[in-house]
Amino acid sequence: MIDHVSIGVADVARAKRFYDAVLAPLGYACLSDSPSSLGYGRERVALWVNAAERPVQPDMASGLHFCFAAPSREGVHAFHAAALGAGGGDNGPAGLRADYGDGYFAAFAIDPDGYRIEAYCQEG
Numbered sequence: 001m002i003d004h005v006s007i008g009v010a011d012v013a014r015a016k017r018f019y020d021a022v023l024a025p026l027g028y029a030c031l032s033d034s035p036s037s038l039g040y041g042r043e044r045v046a047l048w049v050n051a052a053e054r055p056v057q058p059d060m061a062s063g064l065h066f067c068f069a070a071p072s073r074e075g076v077h078a079f080h081a082a083a084l085g086a087g088g089g090d091n092g093p094a095g096l097r098a099d100y101g102d103g104y105f106a107a108f109a110i111d112p113d114g115y116r117i118e119a120y121c122q123e124g
Contacts, residue, residue, distance in 0.1 A: 004045060005066060008052025009113045012036060014087070015049050018112055021086040025078030026070050026119055058114025065116035067106075072121055076107045079119035083109035091116055096123075 009015040016038055020030055023040055028047075032039030039045030047066070056064075070076045077094045084090060092108035100106070103123035110116055 004048060006048035006050055007066075007113075007115060008050055008055040010052070010055050011112075012038060012049065012051050014112055018083070018086045018088060019047075019049060021082040022079050022088070022109070022111075022117070022119075023068065025075050025082060026068050027075075028068070055113055056115075058110075060116070065108075065118055067118040067120050070119040070121040073105055073123070076105055076119045076121055080107035080109060083107075083111070083117070087112050088117075 012035065016030065016033070019038065019040060023029070028040050028042055030038055031041055031045050036051040038049040040047040040049070068079070070079060073094070080094050089110035091110050092106075094107035095105065097104045097106050104120065105123055106118050106120040108116065108118050
């Protein structure tokens with residue numbers, strides 16, 4: 001249903017370091033790279049990270065977050081570790097989330113601009 005998502009960031013170079021680190025364990029790479037814009041995906045860009053004059057202000061109560069498909073539990077764990085190691089914040093360690101459904105395995109982080117992100121894989 002959704003072809004791609006774009007987010008605005010204050011510092012594209014900082015965002016590149018972060019998203020390169022957290023998306024690699026999930027099998028995604030930076031497919032488009034310029035000083036003001038980054039495009040991530042596997043075979044085509046699905047996430048655009050762009051320089052923005054006024055990025056959306058973080059709001060933990062907004063409900064806004066972005067969830068990335070992970071290939072495995074190991075990918076979810078690696079995503080979370082990479083997020084913390086690349087300057088992101090912890091928003092929930094890797095684990096089963098029974099309240100989200102049977103076999104829902106996910107980890108949650110906050111990127112350097114305050115966006116809430118998640119990696120998820122379905123088990124069983």
